[in-house]
Amino acid sequence: MSNLDQHYKQILAELGEDVDREGLLDTPKRAAKAMQFLTSGYTTSIDEVVNGAVFSSDNDEMVVVEGIEFYSMCEHHMLPFLGKCHIGYLPNGKVLGLSKFARIVDVFGRRFQIQENMTKQIADAVTEVTGCRGVGVIIEAKHMCMMMRGVQKQNSMMRTSVMQGAFRDNQATRNEFMRLVGL
Template sequence: MSELQHLYSKILTELGEDVEREGLLDTPKRAAKAMKFLTSGYEGSLEEVVNGAIFSSDNDEMVVVQGIEFYSLCEHHMLPFIGRCHIGYLPNGKVLGLSKFARIVDLFARRLQIQENMTKQIAEAVQEITGCRGVGVIMEAQHMCMMMRGVQKQNSMMRTSVMLGDFRESQPTRSEFMRLVGL
């Protein structure tokens, strides 16, 4: 039994459960495997995720990828938050392969995290890897730590944004991005 499995077994016991009952026999093993997957973002790097998928381009107009689904675990309660990420950037001689945006989101989402920091990490990663003139990231999520416990507000939604470069300095650029993602 791995240490993580052992700890899940101990948690179940502390909750008053019988880890020998049929329904829980393999739960510590499954929970440990699930947690390793849900936090697999610690194992990757930006370079591995992008895997060289940066291509020369003379396009200098805004590129927007929206509705990238994600889930993460809040670092305060280890409960899920689930939502969508919208990314826009202004290329500067290079464009990033489309699927790499989703992989970058997952790299940071699959860590114990807060949404505010994750939004910034994604924006900085896109800027670093592409050398773009500017990037905007907007994330919208529902947080189970607010919905399942505490104030128990089922319809609450958190929205965060980070604007870098031209997206921060130019109101028309920011407005175009917001309009394209429907905000």
């Protein structure tokens, strides 16, 4: 049994569970494996997920990838938050392979996180990888820490945005992005 398995077993016992009952025998191992997957963003680099999929392009018009589904874990309560991420950028001689946007979102989503920081981390990564003239990232998410405990508001949703470069400096660019993602 790994150290992480042992910790889960101890947590279950502290909560008053019989860790030797049939339904819980393998739970510490399964929980440890699940947590390692849910936090795999700590051991995955942006270079690894981009894997050279940055291509020369003379396109200088806005590129938008919307509705990238994700889940993450709240760093305050270790409960999930999940939703959609919308990314727009203005290429500057290079474009990024389409699937790489989802992979970048996953790298930052699979960490203990707050949504505000995740939004900025994604924007920074897209800018760093592409050298773009501007980027906009909007995340819309439901937080289990607000739905399952505390105020228990089932229909609340949090929206965060980060606008950099032309998306921050040029209102028309920002408006075009917002219109394209339906906001």
